[in-house]
Amino acid sequence: MRWMGVGARRRQVAGALGASALILAVLALRGEASWAALLAGLAAVAAAWAWPGRTAAPSSGEAPRPALGSLLPSAAVFPDPVILVDPRLVVVEANAIARSVLPALKERQPLAFAMRSPEVLDAIPAVISTGEPARVEVAGRTGNEPTWEVRIRRLAARSEAGLGQPAAALFFRDLSDQRRLETMRVDFIANVSHELRTPLASLSGFIDTLKGPARDDAQARERFLDIMQAQAQRMTRLIDDLLQLSRVELKEHVPPSTPVDLGATVAHMVEIMAPLARERGVGLALEVPQEPVRILGDRDELLRLVENLVENAIKYGGSGKSVEIAVRRQGPGGTQGERVELSVRDHGPGIPPEHLPRLTERFYRVDVAESRIQGGTGLGLAIVKHIVGRHRGRLAIESEPGQGATFRALFPAAP
Numbered sequence: 001m002r003w004m005g006v007g008a009r010r011r012q013v014a015g016a017l018g019a020s021a022l023i024l025a026v027l028a029l030r031g032e033a034s035w036a037a038l039l040a041g042l043a044a045v046a047a048a049w050a051w052p053g054r055t056a057a058p059s060s061g062e063a064p065r066p067a068l069g070s071l072l073p074s075a076a077v078f079p080d081p082v083i084l085v086d087p088r089l090v091v092v093e094a095n096a097i098a099r100s101v102l103p104a105l106k107e108r109q110p111l112a113f114a115m116r117s118p119e120v121l122d123a124i125p126a127v128i129s130t131g132e133p134a135r136v137e138v139a140g141r142t143g144n145e146p147t148w149e150v151r152i153r154r155l156a157a158r159s160e161a162g163l164g165q166p167a168a169a170l171f172f173r174d175l176s177d178q179r180r181l182e183t184m185r186v187d188f189i190a191n192v193s194h195e196l197r198t199p200l201a202s203l204s205g206f207i208d209t210l211k212g213p214a215r216d217d218a219q220a221r222e223r224f225l226d227i228m229q230a231q232a233q234r235m236t237r238l239i240d241d242l243l244q245l246s247r248v249e250l251k252e253h254v255p256p257s258t259p260v261d262l263g264a265t266v267a268h269m270v271e272i273m274a275p276l277a278r279e280r281g282v283g284l285a286l287e288v289p290q291e292p293v294r295i296l297g298d299r300d301e302l303l304r305l306v307e308n309l310v311e312n313a314i315k316y317g318g319s320g321k322s323v324e325i326a327v328r329r330q331g332p333g334g335t336q337g338e339r340v341e342l343s344v345r346d347h348g349p350g351i352p353p354e355h356l357p358r359l360t361e362r363f364y365r366v367d368v369a370e371s372r373i374q375g376g377t378g379l380g381l382a383i384v385k386h387i388v389g390r391h392r393g394r395l396a397i398e399s400e401p402g403q404g405a406t407f408r409a410l411f412p413a414a415p
Contacts, residue, residue, distance in 0.1 A: 317346030
């Protein structure tokens with residue numbers, strides 16, 4: 001009779017936990033609770049453990065403990081690391097990804113053996129005692145280590161959970177990409193502010209001079225107006241590049257679907273750039289096939305890509321030298337099919353190898369002073385990278401000091 005009473009009570013507990021799991025699962029599907037899916041899984045585990053049909057506890061007196069791996073269809077339902085600990089902070093269970101992130105993590109051993117974070121270890125007892133959830137951010141000790149958000153939830157009060165039974169759950173979420181993006185955004189805003197502030201300050205200073213000491217100085221007025229015009233043009237270029245970069249990033253997830261003759265597009269832009277090349281004393285050598293070379297693309301974006309690459313080669317390639325632009329077909333390579341390569345080569349001073357990995361970063365310049373003298377905004381190669389990415393292509397940069405530089409954009413050929 002006593003056994004039947006315990007069974008009934010356990011059925012009631014299991015039913016309540018099962019209902020909770022169902023509600024949390026619905027909330028997760030509706031997107032109303034970011035942690036609902038994980039909590040639903042844990043509630044389902046607890047419901048299965050509480051159901052009276054399970055095997056009786058071992059006669060050795062050891063408290064029964066649920067196992068995530070045995071009660072869930074697969075531990076893969078938890079996309080992030082999950083760890084269950086008992087009131088002594090001994091690990092009861094952990095999913096596979098948690099064990100891969102913390103290699104020293106072992107069941108029936110203290111969590112402190114695998115995780116050296118005092119903030120997390122101190123927060124767990126408080127959560128078990130009060131029932132109030134906690135959130136702790138654990139930053140990596142080096143730039144290569146991830147930053148984790150650890151959310152701690154109580155599963156049972158200290159008085160209700162025996163040794164070896166889960167009292168708290170730790171949910172981990174990798175914040176490394178988010179923190180990296182935040183850092184990039186802060187740097188981007190700082191760079192934009194700096195790039196705009198410099199010409200604005202120059203304009204403001206010259207305006208004050210023209211309204212004051214140089215009011216009646218015609219020669220100074222002409223000289224200052226030329227400088228002011230150059231600074232205004234610099235700001236215009238910067239704003240245009242920022243808008244172009246934003247537009248490309250906004251559409252980068254949607255690949256173009258219109259066939260474009262890349263050879264004709266390149267030839268058109270090279271013709272437009274010819275006057276600048278003659279002014280700088282640079283010769284342009286163009287090589288394109290006679291027949292159309294089609295890729296799926298956005299013609300305006302491809303024109304901007306060619307413009308940026310050719311303009312950079314003209315400005316930094318050195319006076320009296322040549323810039324070689326070529327469009328070539330490449331045969332099938334593995335499973336990639338036929339490819340089309342656009343290459344732009346200059347014969348300038350080249351780029352030191354330590355700068356190559358960062359050339360496509362926003363506002364990154366090998367020589368800041370030279371870039372500003374040439375009227376660069378520091379965004380040209382960032383735009384090139386995103387345009388190539390939207391066209392599902394690949395950008396490669398090859399250079400050696402004193403040997404010039406070659407920029408190659410490789411695109412899938414249109415079917």
